[in-house]
Amino acid sequence: MKISITRNTGWIGFAVRLKVFINGVEMVRMANSATQFLDIPLQEGDTAILTVKSIRSSNIQIQEGDQVLIETNPAYMICLSIAMALLIISMFLRYSSNMASIILSFAASGLFISALFMQQFTLSKINRP
Template sequence: MTIKITRKTGMMGYATKVKLFADGKEITKLSSGETYYLDIDKDTVELRVQQFTSKGKPITVKDHSHLTLQTNPMLNYLFIAMIVLIFMGALTSYFVTILALIPAIAALIVSLNNSFHIAVDNQPNKNDVLAGER
């Protein structure tokens, strides 16, 4: 029985690998764009990811699932807001630059608890046969 997990996190966190945990045990480290096939001997497994202190929420998936590991979109928006405020502050006043601390702090808080999202591309029924998927 196999679960396919692909990391598509884009530029955020690109430089380092993400640890993948199954039922609380580290099973591999994924680079950006890498795919891992997890062989399990039961119907469901709880998966979660971690990069340094940044964690993703655990998700329980069924056998034969195809998953995509993504960066939380909120982090991308907060990062863009921070950069825009820094540039605006450089052109206008230091007060606007200080406002850039708001999305920076928000991004730090979000990244500690929910920096990654595991999206289920498909979660077939137990009776589905996916022979030859690899």
């Protein structure tokens, strides 16, 4: 079975190579903005499960000729961006309003913790509807 995998995750996790597994076996580690072509030893017509390991795993069923796209989950990116913005704003408010700074820091912490329970990446097939 031949497939291609493209990673287009932007600035989220850009320094980390994502581990890509097929049926539980690590096949490749992908850098950001990379495309890998894999030849998986399976019988023609068989399907497999492609898994990306990160904070939370993402899975997709694949078959011969699939083109898989790995992207950042928009909800995860929004949550992380807001948390970072709140943290930065709280640092600036520390000198003028201590209570506002504390409240924003707690809000940022809550969003960072929430992000740990979200899928970081989404997997989709770009060759099939």
